[in-house]
Amino acid sequence: MAYIILNKNNFFNNLDIIANRTKSVDKIALVLKDNAYGHGLLEMASMASEYGIKRAVVQTSKEADAIESFFDYILVLADIPQNANSKTRYTINDLKSIYKFPSGAKVELKVDTGMHRNGIDMSELEEAFLQIKRAGLILEAVFTHHRSADELTSEWFWQKENFKRVKERAKVLANKFGFGELRFHSCNSASLFRESNFDEDMARVGIAAYGCLELPKSFDMQSFKPVLSLFAKKISQREIKAKQRIGYGGDGEVLKDCVVSNYDFGYGDGFLRVCAQNGYKTPQGIELVGRISMDNSSFLSENDEILVFDDARVAAKYAKTISYEILTSLKAEIKREIV
Numbered sequence: 605m606a607y608i609i610l611n612k613n614n615f616f617n618n619l620d621i622i623a624n625r626t627k628s629v630d631k632i633a634l635v636l637k638d639n640a641y642g643h644g645l646l647e648m649a650s651m652a653s654e655y656g657i658k659r660a661v662v663q664t665s666k667e668a669d670a671i672e673s674f675f676d677y678i679l680v681l682a683d684i685p686q687n688a689n690s691k692t693r694y695t696i697n698d699l700k701s702i703y704k705f706p707s708g709a710k711v712e713l714k715v716d717t718g719m720h721r722n723g724i725d726m727s728e729l730e731e732a733f734l735q736i737k738r739a740g741l742i743l744e745a746v747f748t749h750h751r752s753a754d755e756l757t758s759e760w761f762w763q764k765e766n767f768k769r770v771k772e773r774a775k776v777l778a779n780k781f782g783f784g785e786l787r788f789h790s791c792n793s794a795s796l797f798r799e800s801n802f803d804e805d806m807a808r809v810g811i812a813a814y815g816c817l818e819l820p821k822s823f824d825m826q827s828f829k830p831v832l833s834l835f836a837k838k839i840s841q842r843e844i845k846a847k848q849r850i851g852y853g854g855d856g857e858v859l860k861d862c863v864v865s866n867y868d869f870g871y872g873d874g875f876l877r878v879c880a881q882n883g884y885k886t887p888q889g890i891e892l893v894g895r896i897s898m899d900n901s902s903f904l905s906e907n908d909e910i911l912v913f914d915d916a917r918v919a920a921k922y923a924k925t926i927s928y929e930i931l932t933s934l935k936a937e938i939k940r941e942i943v
């Protein structure tokens with residue numbers, strides 16, 4: 605089967621850059637949702653913990669339970685648990701959901717400052733505090749998520765202004781309703797690297813830690829290094845005559861006699877079929893021929909093994925998508941090895 609190599613030095617290099625920006629390792633909340641962006645949840649959690657990261661962000665309670673031993677604090681973005689776990693904080697995304705959380709749960713309130721996806725409306729802040737109090741929940745933080753931190757527009761600025769107003773109001777309300785001092789956070793990777801003087805309580809960092817952050821050229825981009833590379837193994841090899849056609853539909857016609865090998869990585873493992881339509885080449889310049897099948901893809905190569913990609917940003921260009929989709933498409937069953 606194809607396999608994934610995770611480069612610990614590269615991961616730690618990225619964490620160094622991030623910690624420099626947040627001014628403290630303790631302020632990094634590493635986003636590990638979706639199998640750690642396809643890298644492997646337990647592999648990334650254990651390396652992060654070895655580095656000294658204490659906070660993690662995931663989507664579900666199940667993910668939080670799986671990594672509980674590695675962190676002091678875990679934020680669940682969208683799940684309502686049966687029983688609250690003491691290390692885990694649960695996100696309130698909507699006023700209507702407040703009474704569904706078990707009493708005594710630690711919660712964080714998400715506020716919509718312009719993305720209009722999850723979070724309460726800014727005008728509902730007082731109502732949310734009141735209901736959280738009545739439901740017997742412990743409110744620890746108020747946070748938001750920007751919709752276009754990675755684009756060179758004014759949008760990021762007005763969303764920041766909105767969040768500034770939310771913070772001021774929330775501090776007053778925390779006093780009024782007798783909650784302790786609140787934490788505030790709004791930055792994902794792109795936002796953190798646009799911010800010249802980060803001063804919040806933590807940043808929720810995903811793609812930068814995996815080394816695939818992309819920002820417009822004018823931003824001061826640091827030397828992030830991709831953590832994940834993907835290799836595939838040869839299943840078989842054959843000599844192909846000029847004009848013979850390879851694979852389903854015979855799409856892959858070769859112009860001269862050549863050797864083609866078939867490797868064990870296909871769309872069933874997470875190799876997006878659309879890559880074949882855009883002339884996919886490996887980092888070593890080895891050409892893909894014909895369509896990508898479920899568990900197979902053919903390349904103009906005799907090598908026993910090929911590096912399929914070592915930078916998801918490059919692979920994403922072939923699929924006209926983003927590195928996040930390339931990475932999270934990689935199936936959990938693929939073997940991961942840390943070097």
Ligand SMILES: *Cc1c(COP(=O)(O)O)cnc(C)c1O
Nearest residue numbers: 635749792793794808809810811
């Ligand atoms: C996924 C996610 C992040 C991480 O975003 P990156 O762009 O990968 O840094 C941060 N916050 C929230 C709410 C998210 O859903």
